[in-house]
Amino acid sequence: MAEQKEKPRKVGAMGMVPYEMALGPTWTKFFEGFKEKKILGTKCKKCGRVLVPARPFCPRCFEPMEEWVEVAQEGTIVTWSYVNYTYFGVTPDMIPVIGAIIKLDGVDCGTGMSTQIGGLDIKDFELVTKKVKVGARVKAVWRRKRQGNFRDIDYWKIIE
Numbered sequence: 367m368a369e370q371k372e373k374p375r376k377v378g379a380m381g382m383v384p385y386e387m388a389l390g391p392t393w394t395k396f397f398e399g400f401k402e403k404k405i406l407g408t409k410c411k412k413c414g415r416v417l418v419p420a421r422p423f424c425p426r427c428f429e430p431m432e433e434w435v436e437v438a439q440e441g442t443i444v445t446w447s448y449v450n451y452t453y454f455g456v457t458p459d460m461i462p463v464i465g466a467i468i469k470l471d472g473v474d475c476g477t478g479m480s481t482q483i484g485g486l487d488i489k490d491f492e493l494v495t496k497k498v499k500v501g502a503r504v505k506a507v508w509r510r511k512r513q514g515n516f517r518d519i520d521y522w523k524i525i526e
């Protein structure tokens with residue numbers, strides 16, 4: 367008797383999980399700075415490194431990082447990616463988008479801010495590949511109304 371092959375039975379579903387996250391004192395102060403268009407980092411009293419986003423302790427020395435410093439709003443692209451497809455939570459009207467990690471001037475290596483590059487026609491991929499490069503200089507463009515979160519920086523603009 368021939369074995370009858372059946373397609374495996376599947377059920378499709380998509381879900382979203384709303385959540386809230388306690389920021390704690392370090393990230394609260396970091397984001398309060400955003401309201402005043404300031405990017406704050408913490409400085410390690412032992413090794414002298416400045417880290418952004420701010421950290422409560424130095425991951426190298428394990429020393430508390432209690433000294434706050436305002437850092438530059440310009441920096442350099444460390445890495446970037448061009449996202450032109452939809453995925454969970456990203457709808458066609460939200461793409462393309464250019465995600466980047468940038469190292470701000472005066473901030474030590476090993477840390478970077480996760481950002482979005484804007485201020486150019488990002489649908490023009492040829493233009494993007496000419497302007498957006500590892501090592502390209504960028505500066506923060508703030509939203510007019512800021513609420514103390516990562517979206518307060520609307521995007522990072524390529525400095526020509």
Ligand SMILES: [Zn+2]
Pocket residue numbers: 410411412413414415424425426427428429
């Ligand atoms: Zn340190």
